[in-house]
Amino acid sequence: MADISLIRIDYRLIHGQVITKWMKRTNAQRIEVIDDKLYQDPFMSKIYIMAAPPGVKVEMLTIKDAVDSWNKNKMGDGKLLVLFQNVSNAFSAWEKGFPISKIQIGGLGSAPGRKVVYNQITLNKEDADILTEMEKGGVEVFFQTVPEDKPAELQKILKKFKF
Amino acid sequence: MAKIKEHTSPWIIILTHGDAGKELVKSAEMILGKLKNVYTFSLLPNMSLNDFTNDIKNVLEKAPKDTLVFVDLFGGTPSNVAIALSRDYDISIVSGLNIAMLIEADSLRENGVCGKELAVAVANVGKEACKEITTLFKNHA
Numbered sequence: 001m002a003d004i005s006l007i008r009i010d011y012r013l014i015h016g017q018v019i020t021k022w023m024k025r026t027n028a029q030r031i032e033v034i035d036d037k038l039y040q041d042p043f044m045s046k047i048y049i050m051a052a053p054p055g056v057k058v059e060m061l062t063i064k065d066a067v068d069s070w071n072k073n074k075m076g077d078g079k080l081l082v083l084f085q086n087v088s089n090a091f092s093a094w095e096k097g098f099p100i101s102k103i104q105i106g107g108l109g110s111a112p113g114r115k116v117v118y119n120q121i122t123l124n125k126e127d128a129d130i131l132t133e134m135e136k137g138g139v140e141v142f143f144q145t146v147p148e149d150k151p152a153e154l155q156k157i158l159k160k161f162k163f
Numbered sequence: 164m165a166k167i168k169e170h171t172s173p174w175i176i177i178l179t180h181g182d183a184g185k186e187l188v189k190s191a192e193m194i195l196g197k198l199k200n201v202y203t204f205s206l207l208p209n210m211s212l213n214d215f216t217n218d219i220k221n222v223l224e225k226a227p228k229d230t231l232v233f234v235d236l237f238g239g240t241p242s243n244v245a246i247a248l249s250r251d252y253d254i255s256i257v258s259g260l261n262i263a264m265l266i267e268a269d270s271l272r273e274n275g276v277c278g279k280e281l282a283v284a285v286a287n288v289g290k291e292a293c294k295e296i297t298t299l300f301k302n303h304a
Binding site (some may be wrong): 012013014016043051052053119120 | 180208209210211212213214236237238239240242243246247250
């Protein structure tokens, strides 16, 4: 059974913080990027696959593939780092049966309608609602960009920032 | 009288986390004087990837062919954005930007070197620039 060391939402997917900090912290040997849209784009997929640190395998999966793989053989062996590019992808996977007991919000970028709630993380009402629903469903949702950051709980963030 | 075709030196575009590129250009200009057609783009915390990419596209649209793109860290967001842009723009990308590479790039492009040849040469200069000086000095005759 694969040991899912970390499930992270990061709009930049595989980048500086993930390669240098989170890989070391989790000792993950594989990175699974779960993203239906990205899966359909071999060029963009290749960029992220190539960005992996030496010795680490990056796999692009659709939500269905990820759920099937988990149901079939718990995604194989070893330590995994799972990445979603946004909140709705994570929610969609969770709804369809991908196991998420804890999810880290590591980075969400600026856009109209979004406000910065913690470090490099923005939220809008839609994301806040989705995350609240996941939390009600038993998922521990926390905000943390790098390991040195103190993780911030969803409820504390939502109390501070009204959506 | 025949008009001499003006060689258009490739532009240099620098993509980094924060203002590293901007500051590095200032440092290089202490050595080289004002640099022409060098554009820097700083990826700031929270910046939207679309905004970052569009700012770069605005310059690439105006650039002559064979733009040389420097990025700081391979696999970082500036690097990933550069590769994504290579789908639509004729660019060569080199990571691991240091001051020696920037200086050499400026010199080589003025001498007509461009495209992949420029990128490969500059990457080599970048690697050679990394010396373990203490031992080198100790072992020097």
